[in-house]
Amino acid sequence: MNDEIKTVKSFDLTGLSCPMPIVKVSKAMKELNPGDIIDALTSDPGALTDFPAWAKTSGNDIVDTRPEGENTRFFIKKS
Amino acid sequence: MDMEKRIEALENQMSQLQDTLVKIEKNADEQKLAMIVFSGDLDKALAAFIIATGAVAMGMEVVMFFTFWGTPLLRKKDGDTTGQKDMFGKMFGAMLPKGASKATLSKMNMGGAGTQMMKTLMKKKNVASLDEMIQLAAELEVKIYICEMSMDLMGFSRSEMIDYPDLGYAGVATFLSEAGTSRVQLFI
Numbered sequence: 001m002n003d004e005i006k007t008v009k010s011f012d013l014t015g016l017s018c019p020m021p022i023v024k025v026s027k028a029m030k031e032l033n034p035g036d037i038i039d040a041l042t043s044d045p046g047a048l049t050d051f052p053a054w055a056k057t058s059g060n061d062i063v064d065t066r067p068e069g070e071n072t073r074f075f076i077k078k079s
Numbered sequence: 080m081d082m083e084k085r086i087e088a089l090e091n092q093m094s095q096l097q098d099t100l101v102k103i104e105k106n107a108d109e110q111k112l113a114m115i116v117f118s119g120d121l122d123k124a125l126a127a128f129i130i131a132t133g134a135v136a137m138g139m140e141v142v143m144f145f146t147f148w149g150t151p152l153l154r155k156k157d158g159d160t161t162g163q164k165d166m167f168g169k170m171f172g173a174m175l176p177k178g179a180s181k182a183t184l185s186k187m188n189m190g191g192a193g194t195q196m197m198k199t200l201m202k203k204k205n206v207a208s209l210d211e212m213i214q215l216a217a218e219l220e221v222k223i224y225i226c227e228m229s230m231d232l233m234g235f236s237r238s239e240m241i242d243y244p245d246l247g248y249a250g251v252a253t254f255l256s257e258a259g260t261s262r263v264q265l266f267i
Contacts, residue, residue: 015205019133023215026136057137 005064005075007039008032014043014071021047022054025076029060032078037063041073048072106260111140113261115254119148119176120185121194121209127267128212134263135219142261143216144254146226149267150233151175152182152209153225153246158239168234175233178241179209217244224249 011028013021021042028038044050048065051074055062064075112134116127131141145153156178164172176182187193201208207215216223222245230237230248237248247253258264 017204017206019129019136020207022136023132023219026138054137059138 005037005039007075008036009038011038011040013040013047016042017044018046018050022050025051026054026058029058029076029078034078037075037077039073039075041068041071043071047074051076108262109140109260110138111142111257111261112263112265113254113258114141114143114265114267116143116145116149116152116267117147118185118267119150119152119182121179121182121197122184122186123267124149124152124179124182125209125212127265128209128216130265131221132212132215132219135216135221139263141216141219141221142224142257143221144224144226144249144257146229148175150225150229150235151177152179153213153223153240153243154178154235155239155241156180163236164234171233172235172239179213182209213241213243220245222247224253226250 009028009032011024013024016024021040021044025038025040032038042051051065052062054060055076059079061077061079062074063077066073066075112131114127114131116124118124127143131143134141154175154177158177183191183194184197187197198208223243224247225240227248227250229235240246
């Protein structure tokens, strides 16, 4: 995976706990076009398993997951 | 002639298949969650709303049915509890919590101290309160039904229930009809 992923929007979801990260991201996805990628930074440890589960069910794609200190940044592509 | 008969037989089979397909499609489970909220405990109600709002994020339609002790969770904070009520209604009205903000923990309540501690902790950890979760559910278009029998039994009037955008009053048939086409059904 190359370092440069072009995203159309960035979300800071640090400090938010379950279920807010996926609620916010799913709301955001509604305004995107297929193929658009967003990135979301979260501090919720549950997100590590929750984001992939959410993506699988909602039919979106997690193109990259990057740890940033204690947080994790997800790159999500709308399909 | 033989050919014509075969085509006719095929056509019949095809239309039978189409009918079956329509039936299957009609009964197929939808991406829907049907949930009964029986408990009026703060912790269980929180879990119910976390699951409900999470399910909407997963792309599901969500229907919640509030019954028995779950019913008072949807009372207004300052709703009237006295007008037109009989003795039992007044008793229930006074003894049951007035709304979600008055709900207490199912464990470690310790006369209210435990619940207060949990609320403080939730604020500190940035976990949404039950009132905020109900607000969020409303924004996410979660449908809520209140059990008509519970309302009647406890003497609650519709005017003392919260203003929720998609609120209905129903009985068991409505729940079962919704649950019948839901992939996920929960009882909390």
